[in-house]
Amino acid sequence: MNIEWLSRQFDNIVFLLGWHVLLAVTPLVLGLLIALPLGWWAHRSRRIYPLLVGIAGLLYTVPSLALFVLLPLVLGTKILDPLNIVGALTIYTVALLVRVVADALDSVPEDTVQAAKAMGYRAYQSLLKVELPVGVPVISAGLRVAAVSNVSLVSVAALLGIPQLGSLFTQGFQLRFFTPIIAGIILCVVLAMILDGLIILLNRWLTPWTPKVVAS
Amino acid sequence: MNYLFDPAHWTGADGIPNLIGEHLVYSLIALAIAAVIAVPLGIYIGVTGKGVFMIAGLANALRALPSVGLLILLVLLISPAFPSKMGYILPSLIVLVLLAVPPILTNTYAGIRAVDAAAVDAAKGMGFRTMKILTDVQLPCSLPLMLSGVRSALLQIISTATIAAYISLGGLGRLLIDGKAQNDYSQMVAGAVLVALLALFFDQLLAFITRRVVSPGLTRLTVKSAAAADTVKIPATV
Numbered sequence: 001m002n003i004e005w006l007s008r009q010f011d012n013i014v015f016l017l018g019w020h021v022l023l024a025v026t027p028l029v030l031g032l033l034i035a036l037p038l039g040w041w042a043h044r045s046r047r048i049y050p051l052l053v054g055i056a057g058l059l060y061t062v063p064s065l066a067l068f069v070l071l072p073l074v075l076g077t078k079i080l081d082p083l084n085i086v087g088a089l090t091i092y093t094v095a096l097l098v099r100v101v102a103d104a105l106d107s108v109p110e111d112t113v114q115a116a117k118a119m120g121y122r123a124y125q126s127l128l129k130v131e132l133p134v135g136v137p138v139i140s141a142g143l144r145v146a147a148v149s150n151v152s153l154v155s156v157a158a159l160l161g162i163p164q165l166g167s168l169f170t171q172g173f174q175l176r177f178f179t180p181i182i183a184g185i186i187l188c189v190v191l192a193m194i195l196d197g198l199i200i201l202l203n204r205w206l207t208p209w210t211p212k213v214v215a216s
Numbered sequence: 217m218n219y220l221f222d223p224a225h226w227t228g229a230d231g232i233p234n235l236i237g238e239h240l241v242y243s244l245i246a247l248a249i250a251a252v253i254a255v256p257l258g259i260y261i262g263v264t265g266k267g268v269f270m271i272a273g274l275a276n277a278l279r280a281l282p283s284v285g286l287l288i289l290l291v292l293l294i295s296p297a298f299p300s301k302m303g304y305i306l307p308s309l310i311v312l313v314l315l316a317v318p319p320i321l322t323n324t325y326a327g328i329r330a331v332d333a334a335a336v337d338a339a340k341g342m343g344f345r346t347m348k349i350l351t352d353v354q355l356p357c358s359l360p361l362m363l364s365g366v367r368s369a370l371l372q373i374i375s376t377a378t379i380a381a382y383i384s385l386g387g388l389g390r391l392l393i394d395g396k397a398q399n400d401y402s403q404m405v406a407g408a409v410l411v412a413l414l415a416l417f418f419d420q421l422l423a424f425i426t427r428r429v430v431s432p433g434l435t436r437l438t439v440k441s442a443a444a445a446d447t448v449k450i451p452a453t454v
Contacts, residue, residue: 057419058416058419061371061412061415061416061419062415062416063371063374063375063378063412063415064375065375065378065379065389065392065408065411066378066407066408066409066411066412066415067408067412069392069404069405069407069408070405070408070409070412073405079401079404145279148276148280149279151280151282152279152280152281152282152283155282155283155284155285156283156284159379159382159392159393160396165282166282166284166285168285169282169285169288170284170288170382172288172292173288173291173292173382173383176292178289178292181285181288181289181292182289184282184285185281185282185286185289188280188281188282188285189280189281189282192279192280193280196280
């Protein structure tokens with residue numbers, strides 16, 4: 001590791017890190033917002049469930065580099081536009097979370113839903129105040145997978161020349177220089193771990209009724 | 217799309233059939249190596265219960281590792297020792313295997329664990345020896361989960377083999393990387409479409425194989441999910 005190079009490049013690395021966070025987190029939030037109503041729809045209708053889960057599975061099989069390249073055709077953007085990355089990762093996040101949200105809502109015990117109904121909750125109140133909160137642990141488990149894989153997938157965009165931590169890898173390859181590559185890998189892994197940890201904390205904050213001892 | 221319909225791109229060493237062939241050869245070699253490592257290990261951990269802690273940690277840690285970074289790091293480390301083509305083929309294969317092992321390993325382990333304990337007891341009661349219980353009861357029962365692990369491993373491999381074109385591995389990724397270098401967007405789109413079709417085709421092929429080889433006695437329990445897999449068919453993949 002060449003510390004001197006790192007300190008000289010510090011501003012640049014912070015810039016790349018900022019873009020990486022933006023490109024990984026925006027699709028996570030957008031994906032969750034889109035997956036919640038879709039997952040609810042799949043949960044409500046036994047006919048829609050296999051359809052949505054099937055389409056999600058097909059979208060998930062498309063390799064990331066291919067999706068990055070194909071999205072400009074759909075969005076009308078330029079090939080270097082960071083929007084393509086946000087769009088592609090949003091698609092992956094939705095594809096992963098639709099099934100998770102539907103299964104989370106399915107996992108809510110029938111007794112709990114009936115109790116809410118008996119207490120006079122309307123359907124939408126029961127959904128927002130009872131069913132979704134009870135499903136939070138399952139949803140956040142899916143969100144953790146999406147967050148960690150998004151961080152790794154963003155770096156693929158370096159091959160198209162979109163700046164983020166992956167640029168350190170291509171730079172290191174062109175210069176035959178290990179320092180940026182190792183720094184990039186470490187920052188990616190740390191970023192993934194931080195996002196993972198934040199979702200665990202958020203889950204605990206949203207579900208104060210669960211026991212404090214975590215098994216795994 | 218013009219690129220795809222130009223006959224000149226369908227012949228020769230850089231022709232599309234050749235690139236598809238290369239992509240498949242690397243992918244299937246990596247899948248075979250990963251399966252040889254992960255299936256026995258998964259069976260061992262599933263049957264004995266030893267080393268379970270390894271499973272969850274391994275899968276999560278490897279998902280966080282950026283495959284591009286890993287690929288480039290290994291090329292720089294390994295290629296000076298191998299002046300020939302092996303200088304980039306070897307690191308690519310290592311990364312592909314590394315990414316394919318966790319899904320196969322975890323699913324094999326989970327498959328063995330999920331076998332109905334009553335079925336194992338019944339086999340024991342009928343006088344089956346340990347090895348016969350494994351081959352005739354536990355393995356057939358865990359096959360659906362094991363194959364779904366193989367399926368996600370193969371998708372991961374096909375996707376990452378595309379990226380490996382950056383470090384000059386052959387295959388369909390060439391169209392994407394060379395197209396980028398030549399500012400030829402239609403070549404990039406052609407590569408992207410072909411890679412996506414290849415992935416979809418193998419995904420559906422493995423789904424089909426799974427339906428054929430899994431014992432009907434097992435699928436009856438999961439009629440709902442089997443039906444789910446049947447209802448969606450994309451004509452483009454056939």
